[in-house]
Amino acid sequence: xxxxxxxxxxxxxxxxxxxxxxxxxxxxxxxxxxxxxxxxxxxxxxxxxxxxxxxxxxxxxxxxxxxxxxxxxxxxxxxxxxxxxxxxxxxxxxxxxxxxxxxxxxxxxxxxxxxxxxxxxxxxxxxxxxxxxxxxxxxxxxxxxxxxxxxxxxxxxxxxxxxxxxxxxxxxxxxxxxxxxxxxxxxxxxxxxxxxxxxxxxxxxxxxxxxxxxxxxxxxxxxxxxxxxxxxxxxxxxxxxxxxxxxxxxxxxxxxxxxxxxxxxxxxxxxxxxxxxxxxxxxxxxxxxxxxxxxxxxxxxxxxxxxxxxxxxxxxxxxxxxxxxxxxxxxxxxxxxxxxxxxxxx
Amino acid sequence: xxxxxxxxxxxxxxxxxxxxxxxxxxxxxxxxxxxxxxxxxxxxxxxxxxxxxxxxxxxxxxxxxxxxxxxxxxxxxxxxxxxxxxxxxxxxxxxxxxxxxxxxxxxxxxxxxxxxxxxxxxxxxxxxxxxxxxxxxxxxxxxxxxxxxxxxxxxxxxxxxxxxxxxxxxxxxxxxxxxxxxxxxxxxxxxxxxxxxxxxxxxxxxxxxxxxxxxxxxxxxxxxxxxxxxxxxxxxxxxxxxxxxxxxxxxxxxxxxxxxxxxxxxxxxxxxxxxxxxx
Numbered sequence: 001x002x003x004x005x006x007x008x009x010x011x012x013x014x015x016x017x018x019x020x021x022x023x024x025x026x027x028x029x030x031x032x033x034x035x036x037x038x039x040x041x042x043x044x045x046x047x048x049x050x051x052x053x054x055x056x057x058x059x060x061x062x063x064x065x066x067x068x069x070x071x072x073x074x075x076x077x078x079x080x081x082x083x084x085x086x087x088x089x090x091x092x093x094x095x096x097x098x099x100x101x102x103x104x105x106x107x108x109x110x111x112x113x114x115x116x117x118x119x120x121x122x123x124x125x126x127x128x129x130x131x132x133x134x135x136x137x138x139x140x141x142x143x144x145x146x147x148x149x150x151x152x153x154x155x156x157x158x159x160x161x162x163x164x165x166x167x168x169x170x171x172x173x174x175x176x177x178x179x180x181x182x183x184x185x186x187x188x189x190x191x192x193x194x195x196x197x198x199x200x201x202x203x204x205x206x207x208x209x210x211x212x213x214x215x216x217x218x219x220x221x222x223x224x225x226x227x228x229x230x231x232x233x234x235x236x237x238x239x240x241x242x243x244x245x246x247x248x249x250x251x252x253x254x255x256x257x258x259x260x261x262x263x264x265x266x267x268x269x270x271x272x273x274x275x276x277x278x279x280x281x282x283x284x285x286x287x288x289x290x291x292x293x294x295x296x297x298x299x300x301x302x303x304x305x306x307x308x309x310x311x312x313x314x315x316x317x318x319x320x321x322x323x324x325x326x327x328x329x330x331x332x333x334x335x336x337x338x339x340x341x342x343x344x345x346x
Numbered sequence: 347x348x349x350x351x352x353x354x355x356x357x358x359x360x361x362x363x364x365x366x367x368x369x370x371x372x373x374x375x376x377x378x379x380x381x382x383x384x385x386x387x388x389x390x391x392x393x394x395x396x397x398x399x400x401x402x403x404x405x406x407x408x409x410x411x412x413x414x415x416x417x418x419x420x421x422x423x424x425x426x427x428x429x430x431x432x433x434x435x436x437x438x439x440x441x442x443x444x445x446x447x448x449x450x451x452x453x454x455x456x457x458x459x460x461x462x463x464x465x466x467x468x469x470x471x472x473x474x475x476x477x478x479x480x481x482x483x484x485x486x487x488x489x490x491x492x493x494x495x496x497x498x499x500x501x502x503x504x505x506x507x508x509x510x511x512x513x514x515x516x517x518x519x520x521x522x523x524x525x526x527x528x529x530x531x532x533x534x535x536x537x538x539x540x541x542x543x544x545x546x547x548x549x550x551x552x553x554x555x556x557x558x559x560x561x562x563x564x565x566x567x568x569x570x571x572x573x574x575x576x577x578x579x580x581x582x583x584x585x586x587x588x589x590x591x592x593x594x595x596x597x598x599x600x601x602x603x604x605x606x607x608x609x610x611x612x613x614x615x616x617x618x619x620x621x622x623x624x625x
Contacts, residue, residue, distance in 0.1 A: 030462055038478055153603035155554055157561050158577050158596035161584045169587045177585060285467030289558055293581060303470070304562045307477040319474050323466060330465070 016338040024331055029081075031323040035316050036080050040073070089320065090313030094305060099317035102302060107321070108193025109180055110291065110298035114283040115194075116215055117222035121283075122276060124223055125230025130261060132231070133239045144231065151228020157289040160221040164293070167217065175213040177294045182210045218294045222286055230279060237271045238264065270341045277333030281326040353616050363608025366601050373420040381414035385571040394583065397590050404590035406579055408569075412591060415571040416598050422572050423602065426483060427552035430490035431545055437491070438498030439541060443529050445499065446506025446537075457503070460496035468493055472555055476564045486565050490552050497548065498541050505537035539617040546610035550603040557599050573599045 007015065071079070083089070089099035132144040167174035180195055181187060185207050188198035196215065199207035241247065241264045250260045284299075291300035299318060306314035355361060373380060383401075389409035397404040403412035445453035463471070475489040509515065510533060518532045557574025559565035561581075566572040568579070573595040580591025 027462075034462075038474055149604065149607060150600070152607055153550065153554075153600045155557055155561075155574070155577070155596060155599050157558065157574075157581075158592065158599065161577070161581055161592050161596070165584050165587070165589050169585065281465075281467050285469035288469060288473065289561060292562055303473065304564075307473055307562065307564045310477070312478075315474060315477060319470065322470050326465060326467070 013339055017335055020331055020334050020338070024327055027327050028324065031320060031327065032081055032084055033077070034323070035320045036077050038319065039312055039316050084320065089317040092306070092311050092314040092317075094309045094311040094314065099314050102314065103299065103317055103321050106297065106299045106302050108190070109296055110284070110287055110300060112180075112194040112196065113215065113218055113291070113296060113298060114222070114280065114287055116196075116219045117226070117283055117287075118276065118280055120219055120223040121226045121230050121279060124227035126234050126265075126272070128227070128231040129234035129238050130265070132235055133242050134257070134261065136239070148228045148232050151225055152232075154225055156221055156225040156286055157293055159224055160218065160290055160293045163217050163221055174217050175210070177217060179295050179297055180211055180214050181207060182214070185210050214294075218290050218296065221290050221293075222283060226279065226283065226286065230275065233275050234268070234272060237268045237275075241268045270337055273336055273340065274333055277329050280329045284322055284325065357612060357615070359608050360612035363605050363612060366605035367609060370420050370424065370602060370605065373417050374424060377418050377421060381411075381417045383411035383414040385415045385418035386410065386569045388569070394588055394591070403594040406576070406591045407583065410569070412576070412594055415576055416573070416594050419571040419573045419576065419595065419598065420602070422483070422566065422570060423553055423556060423599075424549075426487045426490070426556050426566075427549050430487040430552050431494060431548045433487070433491035434494035434548070435498050435541065435545055438495040439502050439534070439538075441495070442499035442502025442541075443506050443534055443537065446503035447510055447525070447529050447533065449507075457500075460499060463493070464496050468551075469555065469558060472559060473562065473564045476559055481564060481567055483566055483570070486556055486559060490555060493555075494548050494552065497544060501541045501544055502534075502537050505540060506533055509533050509536055543610055543614040543617060546606045546613060550606035550610070553599060553603050553606070573602075 010018070087100050089103070091097070092099050092102055095102055128144045128147065132141045135141050163174070164177050168176060175182065186204070188195060188202055188204050188207050191198050191201055195211035196208060199205075199211060244267075246267075247260060247264055250263065287296075287298065288300035288303055290296070291298050292304050295301070299321065303315065303318040305311065306318060387410065389405075392401075392405050392409040393407055395401055395405040395409075401411050401413065403416060406412055406415075441456065445456050472489050472493055475492070476485055479485040479489065506529075515528060515532055518528055523532065553573075556565060557572070557577070560572050560574035561578040563578070566575055568575060576595035577592045577599075580588065580593075580595075584592050
């Protein structure tokens with residue numbers, strides 16, 4: 001097997017990356033098939049649905065032409081793939097912009113929101129999981145269990161509204177829930193698209209404070225709800241490790257508790273990395289609801305607008321974007337997992 | 347069965363869950379007697395009244411009684427969620443058993459498709475499907491059924507894979523049982539318990555998803571009394587300090603989801619003999 005010999009000579013990290021990258025191609029094709037079929041599921045004339053009821057005869061004819069709606073379905077699918085690969089996701093009839101432009105413009109807002117939410121969720125979830133495992137059976141364990149149960153039952157959009165009511169309306173500590181920065185502030189020039197980072201880069205202290213303040217409530221909303229699930233899953237991994245023999249040995253050797261927790265946590269890391277990847281994808285879905293409440297102006301709000309206005313090109317674009325994003329996250333997670341765990345065979 | 351009930355009553359969390367569930371069943375059956383007003387009758391003159399003796403939970407922006415709507419909404423929310431999960435169960439279980447029993451090309455293809463469906467965030471896929479299919483009550487239920495079906499198929503398949511090579515299956519096969527009878531009379535009863543635990547948890551998830559979909563306008567439409575829709579109709583007022591319109595339907599969601607989660611926990615503990623012995 002000469003090919004296999006060559007393959008085994010490649011350094012392991014590279015092998016992990018290449019073999020994982022190879023999987024993403026059929027996955028992306030699958031995603032495109034789903035978004036294509038989704039729109040084809042629509043009853044009625046796709047051209048009419050894409051353009052809305054006000055479309056003229058000419059416009060409909062030109063859309064038919066462009067998307068090849070008179071061709072057999074598989075040819076249409078190939079045309080769709082070609083369009084997507086060229087970055088043509090159609091035109092949103094609600095904003096009259098190309099869908100890709102709309103999506104790219106809004107993506108940083110959503111990414112900033114879910115990145116910070118993920119950090120806070122992990123912090124809360126992992127901390128509570130450790131507390132509950134270390135104090136198993138104690139009152140703290142009981143409290144974290146109740147939190148886990150409650151957090152799983154609370155709708156995120158509702159807790160967001162309650163936070164607005166208590167912290168903005170009653171207490172007056174939180175900024176108003178309208179967008180990413182206060183209205184009178186000049187938004188920082190885009191480098192990363194994260195207002196918190198861009199404002200720091202140009203030393204715009206006011207914009208930084210304002211964007212952190214605006215982030216507080218939506219991030220808190222997403223974290224309160226999702227940290228419960230994160231805690232439950234981390235706890236089941238961590239408690240397994242905490243019962244294993246090397247921990248018993250450490251306890252018997254009289255190591256301080258802090259050191260024991262640290263080494264147990266280190267050994268629970270690989271499954272937790274997978275969880276974090278899953279959480280990232282999940283937060284993208286949850287952001288749809290939370291963005292609506294806080295007028296965040298990100299992808300989630302765009303998707304809701306698309307649903308409400310039956311703007312199917314925009315909706316199709318959003319689904320494609322969301323799926324591609326999640327595939328990339330899973331790709332990164334798998335690669336990190338492979339690098340972190342030397343037992344994984346490539 | 348009596349034993350089962352006794353075991354349930356021994357756990358405070360299970361008792362709490364069951365009593366919340368009974369509360370909802372009462373609300374479903376006796377809604378017309380419990381609700382002082384019609385759930386859909388608007389009265390512009392009584393818009394946004396705060397909670398009082400006359401309107402226990404206040405009124406919403408179009409003057410509908412929030413208390414009456416919360417009570418009536420139990421019907422629609424549980425109807426959608428329970429029927430969606432029931433359909434998912436009834437379709438998912440046979441798929442799981444067949445794909446677990448015959449391990450071949452086709453069954454791994456089916457599993458890959460399920461993997462793929464499940465890798466999407468549930469809410470995003472649900473939103474897209476409902477808006478494409480049209481925002482009807484039954485479409486929400488169908489979409490939820492499609493989203494939950496892989497969960498049941500996967501659970502049953504995993505159990506089937508571990509059961510199919512057991513001696514009792516071989517014994518049944520030797521005594522001339524057909525594949526159908528092997529699958530459904532011998533394997534299925536032994537493979538069901540994780541899926542049954544999942545039913546209760548899934549109903550809770552379905553309630554949250556239904557409410558979320560209605561909240562963004564991709565589910566049930568006004569003036570139907572539905573919890574998520576009610577929270578959404580109070581969302582704008584919340585910023586202005588009108589808390590009652592969104593608070594009470596949200597509480598109803600929490601109670602409902604929590605009751606099914608607690609029930610699921612109880613069933614899980616009871617169906618696992620090792621957990622039962624520990625008490």
